[in-house]
Each structure stands twice: as structure tokens, then as C-alpha cells.
Amino acid sequence: MSTARTAFSERATTVARTPAGPVEYRLEGSLEGRDHRTVLVLHGGHLRAGLALGEEVFADAGFTVLVPSRPGYGRTPLSTGTTPAGFADATAQLCRSLGVERLAAVVGISAGGRTALMLAALHSHLVERVILQSAVAFLPWPDRLMRLGGRAVFNARTEAGTWAIMRSLIHLAPALGLRLLLRSLSALPARQVLAGLSPAERATLTTLFTLMRSGHGFVADMLPVPDCAAQVHQPALVIATRHDRSVPFAHAESLASLLPNAELVESRADSHMIWFGPDYPRIATKIRAFLAAG
Structure with missing residues (x-):
């Protein structure tokens, strides 16, 4: 059994006005108090901030979850950031406006993986750890x-x-x-x-x-992105399954070999959706341990 939520609905979001442009986001949990810890989740193609997928592992561990819509999705226009590097800057501005000075982790899912890596590379002071799930690397993609x-x-x-x-x-x-x-x-x-x-x-x-x-x-997601993997020195957890057709396992292998401080975790999921794999409880335990090490 997976631990993915069985009830699914769209959730309320807010739009922040950043110097880079409007950014739609959803905040789950509180930013009050000195002990709050925040995980930022960058979802993949066809998803926006109001759709929560695979986030419960962070919320259940006591983390505040911050989810922006990437450019072209939801109420974040394509003009905000436009490229993964540009949106990494916009995301850092969003964090600053919310008073988030440090992220326990940035999570990059599927096509959101390259933006997560850009955020870790360009704003290393902000990001402690990186978690990549079925993430697109810097290999040619898609076919x-x-x-x-x-x-x-x-x-x-x-x-x-x-x-x-x-x-x-x-x-x-x-x-x-x-x-x-x-x-x-x-x-x-x-x-x-x-x-x-x-x-x-x-x-x-x-x-x-x-x-x-x-x-x-989605069309913007398919554009090539400069490789920044060597600039990401934070601990990284790379999770993927060999059965993924959307983002082949070679992307995970590439990231694990190029990132200076990465660990590759192979999921036994039948598809790109690793949260529905039979071994997701093991994956979730690995994620919690990875965050606790920080």
C-alpha cells in the first residue's frame, strides 16, 4: 500500500507580487515561531499549486509546506521568471516576502526538478537539502x-x-x-x-x-536548460523507478553521478507516480531520515 492520500481536491492558493512578477502559491502549516521548518515543493508538468501530490510525507513529519505554481501554470504567468533560473530567483523572492530565510529542502518533481536544482545552485544560502522525485535531468528531454x-x-x-x-x-x-x-x-x-x-x-x-x-x-518545460548540477553541493536524494516512461531512469542515474553529494534511491513503482508504488512506505521513511539528518 502506498501512503498517498486517497481524498483529492483542489486547495486554496494565494498570489504574491514579487519583483519578478506574480507567483501563485499555497502554504500548508504555519510560519510562526522560531522552530518552524519549511519544505518547498516544485511540482511537475500539468500541475499547479492548488493540487497537492506526494506532500503528506513532509506535512506528517511536522514541516510547513510551501508550493508555488511554476511559470505558465495556474495563476503564475509565463513572464514570471520564464526559465528555471529566472523562476529560481522569483522563488527566492517569494521566500523572502514570507519571511522564510532557510528551506529544510527543495523538492523537485518531474519537470520541476531542474528548477529545484537551479534554486539550490543559485541560492545555496536558502536551500539545505534537495529531494528529486522522478525528476528531469539535463539530458535531452523529452524524446x-x-x-x-x-x-x-x-x-x-x-x-x-x-x-x-x-x-x-x-x-x-x-x-x-x-x-x-x-x-x-x-x-x-x-x-x-x-x-x-x-x-x-x-x-x-x-x-x-x-x-x-x-x-x-508544459511547452516551456520542454525547452533545453543549462546544466547546473556541478554547482549543487547540498545533500541530494534522487528517487526514481526504472518503469517510468515519461522520465527515463537514465535521468536519475545522470543526476546521481553529476551531483557532488547525491544518493540514488530506486523505487519499485510501476509508473512515474512513485507515491503509488508498493514500496512507497520505504521511500517515505528514507525521505524522513534524509530530512532528519539535516
Whole structure:
């Protein structure tokens, strides 16, 4: 069983006005008191600050969780930061405006991984540790087929229609809709992946997929990013599964070899969504121990 939440809904967010531009964010927990510890989570493609995924491990450990929407997602315009390096600056400005002087960790998930690394490299005074989950490295990404398909169906003009079709399909034929979406997230047969999910996990994924939007963000996520891995000297935990089709395991291996102080943890999850893997309790324990070491 995974420890991913079984109830899923969109949560309230706020927009901060930073020197770099507006940044939508969600804050779970309190920033009051001298002992508060904050983890900043940068979600991947098609997600925004109002959608909480894989965060409970931090909240349950007593950390305040800060989640911004990356450029082009939610209410953060593409003009805020634009590049991972630029948004790393905007994120540092957001932290400053909230009175967060130190992050216990920055968490980079999927396409948010490169922004997390940029934040750690460019604002090392702010970031103590780095956690990367199914994260995109600095290898060529995505592959040609995914790039062409992504630009066609997830660009700013078409993405609303694409997600409307997916919502209709999931409503009319939930299992078929889930299999179709899981096909791009796993190298295993989609039926096998779906069969490995509990009813509660299926319900969570169903709701998540119906809430996803790409905005202007996903096409921007596919642009190349300068490699900053050698500049990230903080302890790093790199978590990934070999069954991930969306972000191949080679990305995790690359990050683990390039980051000066990294540990690679292999998940046994059937797909990109490591929180739904049979060994996620082990992964969560590893994450807690990694944070406690700080």
C-alpha cells in the first residue's frame, strides 16, 4: 500500500507580487515561531499549486509546506521568471516576502526538478537539502515523439480542449481513461499498472487527472536548460523507478553521478507516480531520515 492520500481536491492558493512578477502559491502549516521548518515543493508538468501530490510525507513529519505554481501554470504567468533560473530567483523572492530565510529542502518533481536544482545552485544560502522525485535531468528531454505530441496537444491553444476530452473520457469510461493516461507514464502495460492500484488509488488518480491543466507551462518545460548540477553541493536524494516512461531512469542515474553529494534511491513503482508504488512506505521513511539528518 502506498501512503498517498486517497481524498483529492483542489486547495486554496494565494498570489504574491514579487519583483519578478506574480507567483501563485499555497502554504500548508504555519510560519510562526522560531522552530518552524519549511519544505518547498516544485511540482511537475500539468500541475499547479492548488493540487497537492506526494506532500503528506513532509506535512506528517511536522514541516510547513510551501508550493508555488511554476511559470505558465495556474495563476503564475509565463513572464514570471520564464526559465528555471529566472523562476529560481522569483522563488527566492517569494521566500523572502514570507519571511522564510532557510528551506529544510527543495523538492523537485518531474519537470520541476531542474528548477529545484537551479534554486539550490543559485541560492545555496536558502536551500539545505534537495529531494528529486522522478525528476528531469539535463539530458535531452523529452524524446522527439513526446516533444511533437506535447506541442500539438498541450500548447496554450489546444490544452483546454485536450483536457476536456480526457475529462469526458474518464467520466464515461474511467478504466479506459486511466489506461490511456498511464500509457505515457509507464513502460509496463497500462492494464498491469492499473491492476496494481487499489480502488482508493484509482480514485485519487482519476480526480487528479480531471483537475490537470497545461496552460503555457508544459511547452516551456520542454525547452533545453543549462546544466547546473556541478554547482549543487547540498545533500541530494534522487528517487526514481526504472518503469517510468515519461522520465527515463537514465535521468536519475545522470543526476546521481553529476551531483557532488547525491544518493540514488530506486523505487519499485510501476509508473512515474512513485507515491503509488508498493514500496512507497520505504521511500517515505528514507525521505524522513534524509530530512532528519539535516
